[in-house]
Amino acid sequence: MVRTLTVLGCDGSWPGPGGAGSGYLVQVGDTSILLDAGPGTFAALQTRADPANVAAVVVTHAHPDHWTDLESFATWAGYGPGRARFRDPGGRALTVFAPPGLRDWSHFASADWVDWRELAPSMVLAIGPVQARFGATDHGTPTLAVHLEHEGSALAYSADSGPGWSVEELGSDIGTFLCEATYTEQWEGSLLHLSGREAGVMAAAAGVGRLILTHRWPTVAADEVRREAEIAFGRPVEQASPGAVFDW
């Protein structure tokens, strides 16, 4: 069965010119999962897949760059082409997993075509053939890293985190690690985010198979983040870019 991770948007904190916030389409066979829904990602999603086939949206935390296009998705599902699938008789509501409190920010908190499920770090979910687990990160606001497993292959996503969390908490079986690296070493300690160096150190300690960097500020040079991550990781590092597809 084919397992892919498609980058819909990967800009950190705000979308840069022509860019999009955090959002990733995970596909395993016929099952599609939307991991985060930052600004601009619903437009990108429609170029890659039929949103009507999304089994679930998983939102890692309430910062706007990770979820505000859920509002676009819910609008499309309630009033647009998605209505037949998600709202009309015989449809199924749009399933959204999100940490406590996020629902209250949404215009669609009470919409009967959105099936809100509150996420807790201890939860284990089955989304189609994919097993999902979570871990609380070091990010101030409640934030959950995500571990997806299918037939022995594991993909982990850091969401946002400072250096007080490690992906090791999600296990030692991680083949592909999508990790935030918001900036370079010079900003370390200024915010609850990671530098390229910190992402590389963490990934090396956790023994992940492959490191993919994401959530870089649009004002920070991609090459500099990657260079320091590669030195710390000890191996080549990949970087997320809009439209990039990774097998996992």
Ligand SMILES: [Zn+2]
């Ligand atoms: Zn955040």
